[in-house]
Amino acid sequence: MIWAASDAREIYCDLFDGRSAAIRRVATVIDASAKTLVLTLPDGDALIWPLVSLRSVPDQADEGRLVVTTTERALARLIVEDAGLIQRIRQGAWRLGETPPVRGRARVFGWAGAAIASVFLIVFVLVPIMADQLARVLPPAGEEALGNATLGQIQTALGEDFFPVELCESREGQKALDLMLDTVGGNNLDLPYPITVSVLNHSMVNAFALPGGQVVFFQGMLSAAESPDEIAAVLAHEIGHVAARDPIRIALRSAGSLGVLGLLFGDFAGGAVVLFLVEQMIKADYSREAEAAADAYGITLLQRANVDPGALGDLFQKLLDKFGDASGIAAHFMSHPALGDRIATSRAAGDAMGVTGPVIPDQSWAALKAICD
Numbered sequence: 001m002i003w004a005a006s007d008a009r010e011i012y013c014d015l016f017d018g019r020s021a022a023i024r025r026v027a028t029v030i031d032a033s034a035k036t037l038v039l040t041l042p043d044g045d046a047l048i049w050p051l052v053s054l055r056s057v058p059d060q061a062d063e064g065r066l067v068v069t070t071t072e073r074a075l076a077r078l079i080v081e082d083a084g085l086i087q088r089i090r091q092g093a094w095r096l097g098e099t100p101p102v103r104g105r106a107r108v109f110g111w112a113g114a115a116i117a118s119v120f121l122i123v124f125v126l127v128p129i130m131a132d133q134l135a136r137v138l139p140p141a142g143e144e145a146l147g148n149a150t151l152g153q154i155q156t157a158l159g160e161d162f163f164p165v166e167l168c169e170s171r172e173g174q175k176a177l178d179l180m181l182d183t184v185g186g187n188n189l190d191l192p193y194p195i196t197v198s199v200l201n202h203s204m205v206n207a208f209a210l211p212g213g214q215v216v217f218f219q220g221m222l223s224a225a226e227s228p229d230e231i232a233a234v235l236a237h238e239i240g241h242v243a244a245r246d247p248i249r250i251a252l253r254s255a256g257s258l259g260v261l262g263l264l265f266g267d268f269a270g271g272a273v274v275l276f277l278v279e280q281m282i283k284a285d286y287s288r289e290a291e292a293a294a295d296a297y298g299i300t301l302l303q304r305a306n307v308d309p310g311a312l313g314d315l316f317q318k319l320l321d322k323f324g325d326a327s328g329i330a331a332h333f334m335s336h337p338a339l340g341d342r343i344a345t346s347r348a349a350g351d352a353m354g355v356t357g358p359v360i361p362d363q364s365w366a367a368l369k370a371i372c373d
Contacts (some may be wrong), residue, residue, distance in 0.1 A: 015039060018075025028080070030088055037089070039078065048076075054093040058329050066113040068096070085171060131252035135245050140192035140212070143248050150251065151198075154216075154360045158202055168199040168219060173371025176364035180228065184236050184305050201372045207234050209241040219372045224319060228368065232359040233312035233346070234304060240297030244292050244371060264372030295342055300350045307359045310350025313343040 010027040018111040019023065027040040030051075037054065039047040057067040057077065065081040065289040066089065080086050090096060153163035177197050181187060193213040205220040215238040219230070225231050241247060286294070300308040350356070360368070 010040075011080070011085045013039075013081070013085075014079040015041075016077040018073055018077070026229040027080075030085075032092075032236065034217040035092065035189070037078075039092075050092045051089075052095055054089065054096055055098060056096050063119055068093075071181060071255075103350050108200065109186070118226070129254050131249055133343050134252055135248045138248060143174075144193055144212030146248070146251060147210040147214045150210050151214060151216065155200065158200070158204075166201050168372035170202050170367070170371045170373065173199070175246075176368035177371070179364055180232055180235060180360050184232055184239070184307065185301050186235070186239050189243060191243060195242060197235065200372050207238060209238040209247045211245075211251050213242055215239065215242065220371055222371065225315060226318075227311060228365040229308050229311035229356075230315040230360060231368070232305075232307050233298065233309060233315060236298030236301040237294050238298075239301060240294030241286065241290070243297055244290065244293055246286055246294070250286070291342070295345065299346060303349065303353060305359065306353075306356050308350045308353065310324075310347040313346035313350070316346075 010023055011030045012030045015024045015026045017231075022042060026042070029038050029040075030036075031038050031048075034048075035051045037049040037051060037263045039049065041047065047121070052200075053071045055069050055071060057069055065079060066086045068078050068080065068089065069076055080089065152164075158165045163266070177199070179196060186197075191213060195215060197215045197217070199217045199219055199222065202218045203220040204218040205224050207215065207217045207221050207366065209215050213233060216326050217234075221234065222231065225234075295312070298312065302309040302312075324360075358365075
């Protein structure tokens with residue numbers, strides 16, 4: 001493009017140099033021979049921007065002016081309001097509408113990769129380590145308070161029409177539950193808090209342990225069981241998790257991980273943390289080692305109480321046949337591929353005992369089954 005001599009006149013424009021917040025009034029002229037835009041600063045210094053390096057800044061609200069930058073200084077902005085100069089820039093800067101090239105892309109990707117690696121390190125390494133350490137020193141009263149608060153959140157989360165799921169409080173049913181707990185030996189353990197057992201009036205087929213010694217059954221589990229020994233076996237298994245303090249570890253890990261992610265993605269109020277914690281407590285997706293340890297602990301309790309440990313395997317098999325391994329109780333008990341071994345282990349422990357007695361009388365079992373009526 002060739003300009004006439006009259007085109008080479010100075011036009012004053014506003015310059016943001018990209019290094020300070022100050023606005024500078026600069027004399028701007030197009031050098032036709034060199035194909036450059038020359039900016040003369042108030043102190044006499046000059047900036048020379050090749051026309052080929054000019055790029056327009058997108059999303060400009062005022063169509064009557066042009067805001068340009070240069071690929072040589074991407075943060076700089078020149079505000080041009082003279083219509084003639086705007087026209088000449090558009091004629092000579094043939095790459096004006098292109099997207100400015102990204103500089104330091106490798107460095108950006110490097111820092112992004114390091115940030116992602118740091119998040120993974122915190123969530124999957126540091127948070128579990130800190131949770132395990134904190135679980136050892138957390139006062140029993142604090143753990144009980146966390147368990148009570150979590151149970152309340154679970155009741156609210158599973159409720160309908162703003163009404164939380166209620167606890168089943170039939171007097172005779174609760175007596176039967178307490179009798180079962182006493183027979184299994186849950187009141188004679190060396191724990192920093194007593195074991196408490198409750199039933200939620202919900203059709204889900206599940207049971208789980210909460211921090212602070214709480215074991216919670218859903219009414220659906222009582223309906224699915226065919227004998228009190230099956231419920232006692234589940235109770236003994238959950239007591240095993242309580243004794244190992246698995247619930248508080250899961251709670252601390254979940255809260256810590258979601259807390260970190262919430263800070264990154266904006267959940268400062270902690271709503272996602274609460275919901276995820278509720279889900280984790282219900283699912284209680286323990287490791288293979290934790291599940292095996294809870295099984296072994298529960299079998300020992302049942303053997304001492306002269307209750308058939310094979311009832312646990314019978315319940316596992318029954319629910320696996322009915323619900324499969326992806327729904328119902330699978331979210332809690334059946335989340336591990338070694339389920340067949342667990343069924344065989346519990347049944348073998350029962351076979352080795354010979355004759356066993358019922359954990360509670362038939363009358364108490366009937367009362368427990370009707371605890372939510």
